[in-house]
Amino acid sequence: MPGTYSGTVVPLITPLDENGTVDEQSVARLIGHVRTEVTGLMPALTSGEGWKLDDRQWQDVVTYTVKHAGGLPVLAGIQLPDTASVIDRARTAAAIGVDAIVVTTPFGADVTQDGIVEHYRAIREAVDIPIFLYNEEALSGNRIEFDTLLRICEIPGIVGIKESSGDAAFTRKTAEAGTGIPVFEGWENLLVDARGIDGFIGPLANLEPALCNAMLVDPTPERQAEINAVCERYGVFLDDWYSWVKKELHRRGVISSPTTHEEAKAA
Numbered sequence: 001m002p003g004t005y006s007g008t009v010v011p012l013i014t015p016l017d018e019n020g021t022v023d024e025q026s027v028a029r030l031i032g033h034v035r036t037e038v039t040g041l042m043p044a045l046t047s048g049e050g051w052k053l054d055d056r057q058w059q060d061v062v063t064y065t066v067k068h069a070g071g072l073p074v075l076a077g078i079q080l081p082d083t084a085s086v087i088d089r090a091r092t093a094a095a096i097g098v099d100a101i102v103v104t105t106p107f108g109a110d111v112t113q114d115g116i117v118e119h120y121r122a123i124r125e126a127v128d129i130p131i132f133l134y135n136e137e138a139l140s141g142n143r144i145e146f147d148t149l150l151r152i153c154e155i156p157g158i159v160g161i162k163e164s165s166g167d168a169a170f171t172r173k174t175a176e177a178g179t180g181i182p183v184f185e186g187w188e189n190l191l192v193d194a195r196g197i198d199g200f201i202g203p204l205a206n207l208e209p210a211l212c213n214a215m216l217v218d219p220t221p222e223r224q225a226e227i228n229a230v231c232e233r234y235g236v237f238l239d240d241w242y243s244w245v246k247k248e249l250h251r252r253g254v255i256s257s258p259t260t261h262e263e264a265k266a267a
Contacts (some may be wrong), residue, residue: 005182006162006198009040009075010205011047013246014061015255020264022060030206033254035072037209039199041065042132045077045102045162047203047242051139052261056256059092066097073099075132075160079139081107083119090127100130100159107141113148117155124157131157136164136186146173153179162186162201168193188231191215192224193201204236204246207257 015026043048044064076098163171164186173198175183182198235244250258
């Protein structure tokens with residue numbers, strides 16, 4: 001139900017070995033590493049290199065996350081270019097037993113606002129599974145306008161918004177819209193400006209979920225400066241942030257290998 005989700009939800013990195021196989025024990029250790037501080041697990045989204053994973057890798061990381069969730073809700077990322085592909089994978093997610101799916105808009109600069117609404121409506125009609133709306137532009141190549149966002153929120157079964165537009169004013173407007181659907185900031189550096197949000201979903205939660213929680217409770221400029229400094233230290237603000245987060249998790253002994261999808265393919 002809308003309103004269920006809040007706090008820090010972790011968009012899990014995908015632990016891979018050198019051959020590109022998802023490492024179940026590293027998934028389990030990663031969940032154990034963050035478990036006490038997070039309210040949900042979000043595998044196979046952007047931090048998990050979700051748009052790069054093949055069917056087997058995606059299915060494995062989602063399955064292992066459900067297996068080791070220990071009661072935490074699992075919100076599976078689906079980053080595919082068109083509605084039919086998303087529906088197909090959503091059916092797999094439902095069969096695995098996830099609590100919700102996290103879906104961006106169809107890919108392409110020519111996607112219309114009506115097309116965006118129909119995308120989410122079609123997914124909900126095809127698969128009876130709750131949906132987290134992922135509002136981003138870097139991967140999809142298009143932008144959800146505010147009125148479109150409100151239309152999507154009227155579709156039954158929308159249970160959260162990962163608001164990664166990078167526009168704090170847009171995030172505040174969304175949070176103040178009174179839709180009853182929780183809004184999560186997706187950018188660490190905007191937390192102090194994103195007033196009224198229900199929570200946070202970002203890569204730093206893999207490393208420092210307690211610090212993310214502290215920022216949600218006490219979103220002061222001083223706390224934001226601390227968040228920014230930590231993100232700089234761990235490479236979270238770099239274009240290939242997921243690679244740097246993996247390196248740090250490997251250094252801490254949480255995951256067995258820092259291998260990225262590209263490195264596994266190259267090998």
